[in-house]
Amino acid sequence: MKPVSAESSLQRNSAAQWFIWEWKDHLFTIEISRVVKVIERAQVFSVPLTGARVLGLIYYQEEAVPVIHPDLLPGYKQEADKSQILPQLILLIEWDQNKIGIPVDRVIRIVEDSEIVECQEDFSDTSGFPVQALGTYQGRALYQLDGERVLASLIQTAELESKIGPLAATDKGERDEQKDIAR
Amino acid sequence: MEFAADNEKAKQAEGEGQSQLFFGVGEYIFALNLDSLVRVVDLSSDSEKEKSGREIDLRKFFRVENEDNPISGREGFRIDLKIGNQDYGLRVDTVFGIRDFQLAIPLDFPGALRNEDNQAISGFLFDGKDMICKLDAEKLIKSSDKGLI
Numbered sequence: 220m221k222p223v224s225a226e227s228s229l230q231r232n233s234a235a236q237w238f239i240w241e242w243k244d245h246l247f248t249i250e251i252s253r254v255v256k257v258i259e260r261a262q263v264f265s266v267p268l269t270g271a272r273v274l275g276l277i278y279y280q281e282e283a284v285p286v287i288h289p290d291l292l293p294g295y296k297q298e299a300d301k302s303q304i305l306p307q308l309i310l311l312i313e314w315d316q317n318k319i320g321i322p323v324d325r326v327i328r329i330v331e332d333s334e335i336v337e338c339q340e341d342f343s344d345t346s347g348f349p350v351q352a353l354g355t356y357q358g359r360a361l362y363q364l365d366g367e368r369v370l371a372s373l374i375q376t377a378e379l380e381s382k383i384g385p386l387a388a389t390d391k392g393e394r395d396e397q398k399d400i401a402r
Numbered sequence: 403m404e405f406a407a408d409n410e411k412a413k414q415a416e417g418e419g420q421s422q423l424f425f426g427v428g429e430y431i432f433a434l435n436l437d438s439l440v441r442v443v444d445l446s447s448d449s450e451k452e453k454s455g456r457e458i459d460l461r462k463f464f465r466v467e468n469e470d471n472p473i474s475g476r477e478g479f480r481i482d483l484k485i486g487n488q489d490y491g492l493r494v495d496t497v498f499g500i501r502d503f504q505l506a507i508p509l510d511f512p513g514a515l516r517n518e519d520n521q522a523i524s525g526f527l528f529d530g531k532d533m534i535c536k537l538d539a540e541k542l543i544k545s546s547d548k549g550l551i
Binding site: 264265266267268269270273276278281282283284285317319370373374378380381 | 427428429430464465466507509510511512513514515517518519520523525526528532533535
């Protein structure tokens, strides 16, 4: 497998169309060319030894596709009941020939690059998350998902857990660990 | 080449069509090839409880122990295997029986998540309702030999 860098490799492509969705009151986006499908009410299966960053696997066209744990994205707050974190929608993206499922509350729309207002200053702390501030859309901050860093986080967390044991899903120490990995 | 790929898949599907032992550990469901199976022991009954060979607790291996499901105090089942000339016992929670997975779809383990720790899961079988982990007993034993459990 191609080695994955933890550094952001994102560059804004002014010719791109962007797929925008909402998750926990935050707006996220990714280039439309990375989008495979949005799946409604997909069943997420728990699988052992896949790392704390993986919520589970879904079945999609003869593939088992990992769905990232929501705490990999800004805005997630720990839910006492595990069933509460299962997303209504899953956005399937493809990065370096790996499909990844992303939790989604609501699809907003596909927009042209010109509809996204560039930011002069960083509007939010994205450190520790595999996203970067892209701009604003209709006055709201827009985070661009970095698929390469998502993949790196999944791989490195699984490898780390294979050496030191499972990371607790949401404790502070683990969040710091996650930030280190995502950087 | 497409024919070759289809042929490969057909061969794979044929292999998956074998009956497999179907069992549960915590919330996870597994299938195990019958080649190495010697017997299944219900540890809640009194008969034939004696160990034969090294025992591997799959709750520990798959890290399913927690406050709601303590390892101590449970009985469950032991799956006795013979691999090479060695006897092994796998401690599991539930054994559902032997099932034919001919209609299930074989799935690869996602490459991005593969590491030394999870080699014992060779892939999955999707039957439309569940995603069943295919357990590779030989790799499980190797993992336990490396001290991964």
